[in-house]
Amino acid sequence: xxxxxxxxxxxxxxxxxxxxxxxxxxxxxxxxxxxxxxxxxxxxxxxxxxxxxxxxxxxxxxxxxxxxxxxxxxxxxxxxxxxxxxxxxxxxxxxxxxxxxxxxxxxxxxxxxxxxxxxxxxxxxxxxxxxxxxxxxxxxxxxxxxxxxxxxxxxxxxxxxxxxxxxxxxxxxxxxxxxxxxxxxxxxxxxxxxxxxxxxxxxxxxxxxxxxxxxxxxxxxxxxxxxxxxxxxxxxxxxxxxxxxxxxxxxxxxxxxxxxxxxxxxxxxxxxxxxxxxxxxxxxxxxxxxxxxxxxxxxxxxxxxxxxxxxxxxxxxxxxxxxxxxxxxxxxxxxxxxxxxxxxxxxxxxxxxxxxxxxxxxxxxxxxxxxxxxxxxxxxxxxxxxxxxxxxx
Amino acid sequence: xxxxxxxxxxxxxxxxxxxxxxxxxxxxxxxxxxxxxxxxxxxxxxxxxxxxxxxxxxxxxxxxxxxxxxxxxxxxxxxxxxxxxxxxxxxxxxxxxxxxxxxxxxxxxxxxxxxxxxxxxxxxxxxxxxxxxxxxxxxxxxxxxxxxxxxxxxxxxxxxxxxxxxxxxxxxxxxxxxxxxxxxxxxxxxxxxxxxxxxxxxxxxxxxxxxxxxxxxxxxxxxxxxxxxxxxxxxxxxxxxxxxxxxxxxxxxxxxxxxxxxxxxxxxxxxxxxxxxxxxxxxxxxxxxxxxxxxxxxxxxxxxxxxxxxxxxxxxxxxxxxxxxxxxxxxxxx
Numbered sequence: 242x243x244x245x246x247x248x249x250x251x252x253x254x255x256x257x258x259x260x261x262x263x264x265x266x267x268x269x270x271x272x273x274x275x276x277x278x279x280x281x282x283x284x285x286x287x288x289x290x291x292x293x294x295x296x297x298x299x300x301x302x303x304x305x306x307x308x309x310x311x312x313x314x315x316x317x318x319x320x321x322x323x324x325x326x327x328x329x330x331x332x333x334x335x336x337x338x339x340x341x342x343x344x345x346x347x348x349x350x351x352x353x354x355x356x357x358x359x360x361x362x363x364x365x366x367x368x369x370x371x372x373x374x375x376x377x378x379x380x381x382x383x384x385x386x387x388x389x390x391x392x393x394x395x396x397x398x399x400x401x402x403x404x405x406x407x408x409x410x411x412x413x414x415x416x417x418x419x420x421x422x423x424x425x426x427x428x429x430x431x432x433x434x435x436x437x438x439x440x441x442x443x444x445x446x447x448x449x450x451x452x453x454x455x456x457x458x459x460x461x462x463x464x465x466x467x468x469x470x471x472x473x474x475x476x477x478x479x480x481x482x483x484x485x486x487x488x489x490x491x492x493x494x495x496x497x498x499x500x501x502x503x504x505x506x507x508x509x510x511x512x513x514x515x516x517x518x519x520x521x522x523x524x525x526x527x528x529x530x531x532x533x534x535x536x537x538x539x540x541x542x543x544x545x546x547x548x549x550x551x552x553x554x555x556x557x558x559x560x561x562x563x564x565x566x567x568x569x570x571x572x573x574x575x576x577x578x579x580x581x582x583x584x585x586x587x588x589x590x591x592x593x594x595x596x597x598x599x600x601x602x603x604x605x606x607x608x609x610x611x612x613x614x615x616x617x618x619x620x621x622x623x624x625x626x627x628x629x630x631x632x633x634x
Numbered sequence: 635x636x637x638x639x640x641x642x643x644x645x646x647x648x649x650x651x652x653x654x655x656x657x658x659x660x661x662x663x664x665x666x667x668x669x670x671x672x673x674x675x676x677x678x679x680x681x682x683x684x685x686x687x688x689x690x691x692x693x694x695x696x697x698x699x700x701x702x703x704x705x706x707x708x709x710x711x712x713x714x715x716x717x718x719x720x721x722x723x724x725x726x727x728x729x730x731x732x733x734x735x736x737x738x739x740x741x742x743x744x745x746x747x748x749x750x751x752x753x754x755x756x757x758x759x760x761x762x763x764x765x766x767x768x769x770x771x772x773x774x775x776x777x778x779x780x781x782x783x784x785x786x787x788x789x790x791x792x793x794x795x796x797x798x799x800x801x802x803x804x805x806x807x808x809x810x811x812x813x814x815x816x817x818x819x820x821x822x823x824x825x826x827x828x829x830x831x832x833x834x835x836x837x838x839x840x841x842x843x844x845x846x847x848x849x850x851x852x853x854x855x856x857x858x859x860x861x862x863x864x865x866x867x868x869x870x871x872x873x874x875x876x877x878x879x880x881x882x883x884x885x886x887x888x889x890x891x892x893x894x895x896x897x898x899x900x901x902x903x904x905x906x907x908x909x910x911x912x913x914x915x916x917x918x919x920x921x922x923x924x925x926x927x928x929x930x931x932x933x934x935x936x937x938x939x940x941x942x943x944x945x946x947x948x949x950x951x952x953x954x955x956x957x958x959x960x961x962x963x964x965x966x967x968x
Contacts, residue, residue, distance in 0.1 A: 289906070313789035342858035346750060352739060353746030356830060357759070360697075360766040363777035370780065413812035423673030431670050437957070439674040439911055444953035448832070448881045450888020450945055452916050453684065456938040458929075460687040481680065488677070535764065542770020545890035545916070549923055569770045577776060578895055587780075594776055605765055 251450050288347070295323035324348060367594045374592025381596075383591075385555035390582055399593045401557045402572040406600065408470050408561045409551070409568055410541050413479030417540075418533055421487030428488070429495035430517055441493070446485035454481040456550030463550065470552035472561030475568065478546035486536040494528030495521060527611055534608035538601050545571035569597040684942065692936035694929060703936060707901055709918070718915060718937055720903040724818065725914025727905055728893065729886035731802075731822035732829055736886075739826070747834070747843040749863055763838070767831035774856050775895040778824035783815060785898065786823065790814040805885045806910050816898035818912035824892045829882040836881065836956065838885025840874025841867050861879045873955050880952030884945045890916035915941045 298317045327347060331340040373394065380398040388397025424443065436619050458478040462468040498521050506516040522529070549598050552565025553575055560566075567575070577590035638882025656786035659667075678743040696703055698714050747759045791814060832855040845868045868875075871946040893914050899921065923934060940951035 311863070313786060314792040317789075338858050338861065339767045342860040345860035349746040349750050352742030353751065353759070356739060356743040356766070357762060357900065359827060359830075360762060360769065363774060363781075364769065366781050367773055367776050370776075400964055409649055418791070419671055420676060423670055431667050431674075433671075435671060435674055438832070439677055440957060443676050444881075444948060444956065445884075445949035446677070448945070448949050448952075449886075450885040450890065450916060452888065452919050452943055453688075453938055453942045453945075456919065456935060457684045457687055460691040460935060461683065462693060464931075465687070481684075485677075495717065512660050512666075513663040515662075526840050534711075535768065538768040542768065542772065544770070544772045545920065548890075548920060558802040561774035571768060571771050573776065574891065577779070591776065593772055596962060598773065601768060603769065605768060609761060615646040 242362055248472055262620075287327065287334070290471070291323055291327040291330050295319055295326050297469065298326075300320055309560065322352070324335055344607055347383060364598060367591060368598060370588070371591035371593075374588050374597040377592075380589075380592050383514050384557050388588055390557075390580070392585075394438035394585060394588060394592075397589070399557070399569065399572055399589075399596050402567050402569045402593060403596060403600070404557060404559060405472060405551075405566040406568040406570075406597075407424070407543060408559075409476045409547070410537055412473065412476035412561060413467060413483055414537055416480035416482040417536065418479065421484045421536070422491055422529065424484075424488040425491035425495055426517060426522070428492045430513070430521065441491075442483045443488045447489055449482070449485075451482050451543050451544075452545035452549065454478045454597065455546035458546070459548050468549055472551060472558070472566035472568075475547045475551035475566065476561065478550050479540045479543060482543055482546055483540040485537040486539055487532055489528050490532035490535060493527075493532065494525045494532060497528065498524045530611040531608045534611065536602050538604040540607065541601055541604065542570055542597065547571050561604055569593055569600070640789060642694045643935065653662060665758055668912075669764065676820060676833055681946070685692065685939075687943060688935055688939040692939045694932035695936045699930070707902055711927070711933060716933055720901050721913045721915055721918060721937070722940065724900075724904055724912050725887065725893075727913060728818045728822050728825065728912060729889075731819060732825035732886040732889075732909055733828035733879060733883055735823060736829035736833055737875075740830045740878070740882070741837050741875055743830065743834040744841055745863060745867070747860065748838045749867060759839070759911035760835075763831055763835050767835060769828075770888065771891045774824060774827050775892045776822070778827075778892055779895050782824060782848040783820055783939050786820055787811050787814045789909050790817070790819060792803040793819075800905050802905060804906050806906065807909055814908060816910045816912070817908055818897070821893050821912060822907065824896060825886050825889045828889060828892065829886050832880045832885055835874075836878035837871060837875050840871040840878075842869040873958060877954075877956035878950045878956065880948055884949040884952065885919060885924075887945050887948070888916060890920050893917050894920040917966065918951075 277478050296319060299315065299322050303315050303318060311547055324344060324347070328340060328344050333531060335343070377394050377398070379395050383396070383398035384401035385397045386401075387397075424439070428440050429441070455478045458474050458481070462477060463470065464475055468474055502520050503516055503523060506520045511519070542564065548570050550572060551568065551571060554565040554567050556567045558564050573590045575590075575595045576586050581587050581590070695716075699706065699717060703717045705719050706715055707720035729965045740757045742761070747756060748761065751759050787851075791809065793803045794809075794814075798805065805814075848870075849862055852866050857865065893912075894917040897912040897914070897917055898910050899913045899917055899938045901913065902911070904911055918937060919934050922930060926934060
């Protein structure tokens with residue numbers, strides 16, 4: 242960690258500088274590259290020493306002297322003692338500002354690493370538990386229609402839930418993306434008095450309780466308009482949770498389009514709507530695609546809105562307009578929470594979770610692929626086409 | 635008076651008035667702006683519709699209970715003894731505890747990504763943070779119930795034995811594992827996993843906007859990196875951090891799946907978070923909606939209404955704070 246650090250540290254002792262005196266002719270001749278590195282033997286030894294020292298001290302105190310127990314408590318205490326020891330050992334060698342810098346560096350780095358570990362950890366745990374089911378071909382090719390709670394894992398699967406998830410997220414995207422994109426274009430391109438409150442509401446809606454969207458769809462479409470519990474109702478609920486996410490992410494992307502492009506378009510005499518449709522949105526295309534796919538990835542995992550309005554079934558239902566249609570999150574909810582009568586059923590829930598993670602990761606990879614380019618940056622294919630045209634001209 | 639006029643020049647008599655420039659808007663642009671503006675209005679319309687229909691469907695329950703809905707803590711639908719006096723504060727306590735864990739970790743992660751991470755890793759870390767925000771809450775719920783819960787019980791016992799001087803950590807039940815399980819504290823830890831990415835990604839955005847000139851000025855004055863972060867980045871991002879924490883609170887208040895997986899619903903208000911129990915409006919909705927009759931659905935709608943209004947207020951304040959902090963940093967269109 243921390244190999245290339247652009248900032249010179251406050252003290253000179255621990256920074257090896259390979260510079261000859263600037264006056265010498267040799268310096269001008271060789272142009273020695275200044276290499277600044279913060280990883281020094283002293284630094285690494287201090288870090289390792291305090292880590293092991295803290296481990297030893299905490300073990301003695303925690304296990305032998307004080308009446309404590311519990312693994313998590315042990316490591317929390319180890320971390321506190323480690324930071325204290327590191328600060329003390331650093332203070333013996335460096336001045337106070339340097340010490341605060343080093344302690345902050347260690348604290349923030351461990352915090353970041355911890356967060357990363359947690360993300361990877363929870364996904365890996367769920368995948369590891371779910372592989373038992375996911376390795377059966379039946380999971381990917383069957384519904385639960387002919388599986389009883391006592392059936393082995395080789396019978397029954399999640400394909401019906403995958404179908405439901407894909408249909409619901411497709412319809413939800415269809416409903417939410419046009420409105421979200423229009424709202425984002427309004428915020429970024431038109432502005433005016435209405436823009437600020439709209440942006441505030443959009444931002445507030447992104448963190449709205451997802452179950453509220455389900456309640457609303459239930460109140461309006463099912464109780465008032467007499468619709469059935471169905472995949473369509475679920476997709477409407479998903480659309481309400483996805484729309485603000487699309488709008489907010491797209492606005493950020495549209496804002497990144499350089500103003501000079503717009504001005505060039507206006508200078509050529511085009512109107513605002515032509516500028517937006519022909520210059521701004523195409524320039525931001527990659528980012529907009531990312532925004533949409535991110536919203537889809539968020540929408541796919543939503544359980545609470547679907548829970549209220551879609552109904553549960555064990556069978557295939559390809560028609561989102563009528564009858565209950567189960568989706569992956571709801572399948573997991575059903576087997577891990579409501580019907581979790583034995584270990585096999587719970588394993589089925591984990592299998593559904595593997596399918597869900599696969600779908601989310603696929604969407605996420607797609608988003609990174611689409612959105613790798615900043616606005617205006619060309620894809621490989623666009624560069625090739627440009628080169629071809631250039632050669633012909 | 636640094637500038638002296640040449641003596642022969644006559645004094646300016648006519649007052650300088652800026653010419654008012656009116657650019658005629660083409661018909662096509664008027665239509666275009668009208669469409670976009672109506673999309674903006676549609677956002678308000680949806681929010682308004684949610685409010686109207688929740689009130690409409692909650693009316694039965696609210697009429698039956700009146701103000702008693704807010705002062706009753708039991709949930710007996712048929713005898714008209716139901717309310718959110720215990721459920722609502724139980725949910726709020728869980729959300730606040732989730733925030734106590736998520737805000738420091740989230741902000742530390744944001745500082746790490748925007749200031750300490752090697753530039754080559756930064757893009758990957760930002761993607762990972764986005765991914766963390768996209769981890770479905772049902773996956774977190776599985777992780778929390780089947781991995782976290784069995785392992786955290788020992789820590790719970792440790793807290794109750796050694797930290798009992800904090801009133802929240804007092805434990806009055808027998809010292810068995812099952813009395814620690816399904817508690818508010820465990821739900822709060824799990825919900826914090828969902829709040830950390832929100833706090834981290836919003837604060838990171840604000841931190842990365844801290845002006846480069848001021849950062850370099852701090853270094854030029856001989857500051858270490860931590861000194862620069864403390865005096866430039868953190869003060870600059872203060873309102874962003876507050877806004878991000880409030881949005882995180884909104885998320886925690888509305889979390890449904892994780893809470894209903896973990897909690898063992900109780901109807902007595904209890905701020906001892908280590909004791910088995912806990913509840914929230916979202917848990918009630920998730921657990922009861924399938925089996926509810928018309929009147930109970932109305933009661934759940936009323937609970938949803940309270941939750942909606944509460945989170946809308948919290949989130950709107952948060953968004954206002956974030957937008958104010960942002961408007962100075964980037965040239966905005968309005």
